[in-house]
Amino acid sequence: MESTILIIDDNPEIIRLLSAMLRDQARILFATSGLAGLEIARAQRPQLILLDVEMKSMDGFAVCAHIMADPDLRHCPVIFVTASAASDSEIACLDAGAVDFITKPLNGAVVQARVRTHLRLQAALASLETLASKDGLTGLYNRRAFDEQFAVELARHRRQQSPLGLALVDVDHFKLYNDHYGHQLGDECLRRVAQALADCARRPGELVARYGGEEFVVLLPNTTAEEVQRYGEWICQHVRDLQLPHGASLVAHHVTISAGLAAAIPRLETTPGQMLAATDAALYEAKRAGRNRSAMAASSC
Numbered sequence: 067m068e069s070t071i072l073i074i075d076d077n078p079e080i081i082r083l084l085s086a087m088l089r090d091q092a093r094i095l096f097a098t099s100g101l102a103g104l105e106i107a108r109a110q111r112p113q114l115i116l117l118d119v120e121m122k123s124m125d126g127f128a129v130c131a132h133i134m135a136d137p138d139l140r141h142c143p144v145i146f147v148t149a150s151a152a153s154d155s156e157i158a159c160l161d162a163g164a165v166d167f168i169t170k171p172l173n174g175a176v177v178q179a180r181v182r183t184h185l186r187l188q189a190a191l192a193s194l195e196t197l198a199s200k201d202g203l204t205g206l207y208n209r210r211a212f213d214e215q216f217a218v219e220l221a222r223h224r225r226q227q228s229p230l231g232l233a234l235v236d237v238d239h240f241k242l243y244n245d246h247y248g249h250q251l252g253d254e255c256l257r258r259v260a261q262a263l264a265d266c267a268r269r270p271g272e273l274v275a276r277y278g279g280e281e282f283v284v285l286l287p288n289t290t291a292e293e294v295q296r297y298g299e300w301i302c303q304h305v306r307d308l309q310l311p312h313g314a315s316l317v318a319h320h321v322t323i324s325a326g327l328a329a330a331i332p333r334l335e336t337t338p339g340q341m342l343a344a345t346d347a348a349l350y351e352a353k354r355a356g357r358n359r360s361a362m363a364a365s366s367c
């Protein structure tokens with residue numbers, strides 16, 4: 067994927083020069099003021115920002131402070147472009163959160179080398195982040211990523227007093243599936259169920275994760291109890307519709323799932339652990355009632 071670099075400088079001549087130096091390395095965006103630059107950065111999420119220090123209305127340090135304070139932007143590396151080569155000005159740039167700085171007059175080879183290094187580092191970091199947040203077998207988010215997002219969403223729904231839905235999904239008689247078909251086909255079955263759950267996540271913000279083993283968890287933002295109940299029925303049907311043979315199942319001839327469901331407008335004292343426990347109890351109830359179905363948590367969280 068081609069990288070994107072945002073140049074923020076109030077001197078169009080510098081923008082033209084930098085663009086000419088870097089156009090073979092990345093897609094170039096530019097802004098001639100700090101405010102416009104921040105807007106473009108939020109909308110386009112560039113891989114690197116080249117930021118002029120000495121701008122008139124909002125200087126580079128102020129822009130950098132906004133970038134560092136924004137959770138969506140602070141991972142984007144900033145290289146300051148400055149006319150001053152004095153060491154206290156270098157230190158000020160690095161202290162402000164920049165990863166590097168380039169001094170004027172601009173030297174094409176130096177600019178290209180520094181930018182290349184930071185784009186490489188950024189790409190390596192992005193693939194490490196993917197590795198750290200995704201489950202290797204299914205490609206879904208892993209439990210760590212889910213736990214992080216769940217905490218964020220719970221706090222947001224508490225603030226906005228809107229209902230947050232949660233589903234805990236378990237493949238029925240999966241031990242028997244493994245015993246019958248072998249571990250490799252068991253893995254393939256988990257991939258197919260994971261894909262089916264991912265296909266059912268259609269609303270913005272819905273997050274499907276592998277919770278562990280043959281268990282999956284789904285976060286359903288702004289979803290009422292009735293909607294969560296319908297969602298539960300829908301995913302059970304969707305997995306039934308896959309018609310994956312399960313010759314050893316005690317409930318059907320094909321692979322089925324059970325789902326525990328909960329929805330709550332979080333109170334001040336509601337914790338992720340409480341909501342998960344309520345959902346887990348509902349999953350237990352769905353299993354107890356015969357599997358191949360969903361059940362709603364009885365208690366409000």
Ligand SMILES: Nc1nc2c(ncn2[C@@H]2O[C@H](COP(=O)(O)OP(=O)(O)OP(=O)(O)O)[C@@H](O)[C@H]2O)c(=O)[nH]1
Nearest residue numbers: 236237238239240241242244249250252253279280
């Ligand atoms: N193939 C495969 N099997 C896994 C994986 N992770 C966990 N399992 C298996 O999933 C099975 C889960 O078994 P149980 O917890 O007894 O659940 P179950 O057989 O589905 O029974 P119920 O949930 O009560 O319907 C175990 O046999 C695990 O070895 C995996 O990544 N791949």
